Amino acid sequence: MNAVFQNARLLLSDQIVPGTLEVRDGRIVAIDSTPAAPNGAVDLDGDYLMPGLVDLHTDNLEDHYQPRPQVYWDPIAAAVNHDGEVAVSGVTTVFDSLCLGLTDKGEMRAKHVRPLVDGITGAKAAGMLRVDHRIHLRCEVIGPTVLDQLATFDDDPMIGLISVMDHAPGQRQTADVQVWFKLRCEIDGMTRDQANADLERLTNASRELGPRHRRAVAAWARDRGLSLASHDDQTVDHVVESADIGCTIAEFPTTVEAARACRERGIAVMMGGPNLVRGKSSYGNITARELAEAGLLDIVSSDYVPASMLHAAFTLAEAVDGWDLPRAVATVTSIPAAAAHLDDRGRLAVGLRADLIRVRVVDGRPVVRGVWVAGERVA
Structure with missing residues (x-):
């Protein structure tokens, strides 16, 4: 699966930044702190995107x-x-x-x-x-x-x-x-x-x-x-x-x-x-x-x-x-x-497996809203 995730709060090793993340052939190939993204990108609506x-x-x-x-x-x-x-x-x-x-x-x-x-x-x-x-x-x-x-x-x-x-x-x-x-x-x-x-x-x-x-x-x-x-x-x-x-x-x-x-x-x-x-x-x-x-x-x-x-x-x-x-x-x-x-795996970094989870905090509780394993959505 190839995909671009936009409008995400990217949870990196030492900081949280808004931006986009691109996946190709099961790997993370790009991380960009700008909001720009191609047509067809997955809009995360401000949710966290973090490692699985x-x-x-x-x-x-x-x-x-x-x-x-x-x-x-x-x-x-x-x-x-x-x-x-x-x-x-x-x-x-x-x-x-x-x-x-x-x-x-x-x-x-x-x-x-x-x-x-x-x-x-x-x-x-x-x-x-x-x-x-x-x-x-x-x-x-x-x-x-x-x-x-x-x-x-x-x-x-x-x-x-x-x-x-x-x-x-x-x-x-x-x-x-x-x-x-x-x-x-x-x-x-x-x-x-x-x-x-x-x-x-x-x-x-x-x-x-x-x-x-x-x-x-x-x-x-x-x-x-x-x-x-x-x-x-x-x-x-x-x-x-x-x-x-x-x-x-x-x-x-x-x-x-x-x-x-x-x-x-x-x-x-x-x-x-x-x-x-x-x-x-x-x-x-x-x-x-x-x-x-x-x-x-x-x-x-x-x-x-x-x-x-x-x-x-x-x-x-x-x-x-x-x-x-x-x-x-x-x-x-x-x-x-x-x-x-x-x-x-274990980090959002270029070259690593695209094991990713989308998370939103609802009433103080973290809620998983999407799961990808090696770039493939599984939940």
Whole structure:
């Protein structure tokens, strides 16, 4: 598709300027700050034109695959439905996050990774998807089968990001073990005795399997040239360990001390959009706004609400001192793109992919009014 967008507020890396943008053969070929445009140009009526969002972590695919407990949808249909929700949220590149290894929710989540990957792959091959999908494999290092499961993806070109997690209670995400007990008993329906047995099992696995599996997963990612993320770093020692195995992204650090240690070691700090928009963590940990106020926030992902990314960027610009819109939008575009080694997208710049979104603020909320992926309109 070839097109010229006129009467737009162009959201560049360091400023917002009125003007026109031209697309040819899927690439941005010209950016002009004058209002002149040829006949037939797309009139954006003063809306923002900004880069498409790059989401490094979303669990949304799982929700479409399992819409209710014990109900599993066709994986290709789930992929298409998920893709549609992602597209209308302004996300043009998405890393679908899937869990390998034992988690506190049991092995069921890991059991369905292969059908989900096959669903995304099949839908992509059939031309059924609107946006660019990659797979983010979340590796639970306390899982006894995590390395065997990871090995089944040795030659899979869909894998774009790896992360290492340890969800044993009493540290990281659930440092307050009473919060963990509350979730297991009140949400998951465990008895106290069952929860105590699960705590012991997970704690033992963290001690006996965690360190070896963490290093092995890191080596797997390194051998394939994939970015590696840590998950829920809580202490400086956690960050030192993450840096030592080659992590370049820290997903959801739970304390300001951990986030500061990441910054000192060149590890990009990622937080979830829902945390930022809501102003609080589901587990009572540090909030994204607190890290933003401290200058320690680099990337925002959707986590579990695709629409939260765009909302989070505008919230940053409006609610946090020192953040303007170009800086805030970089957390959902150029910085995550660079962290995933995708140098062809994430900015409005000549030569880059024409992954674009049209946005208007209505009653204080950013609303996506158009989405283009490599120059083709998809929403």
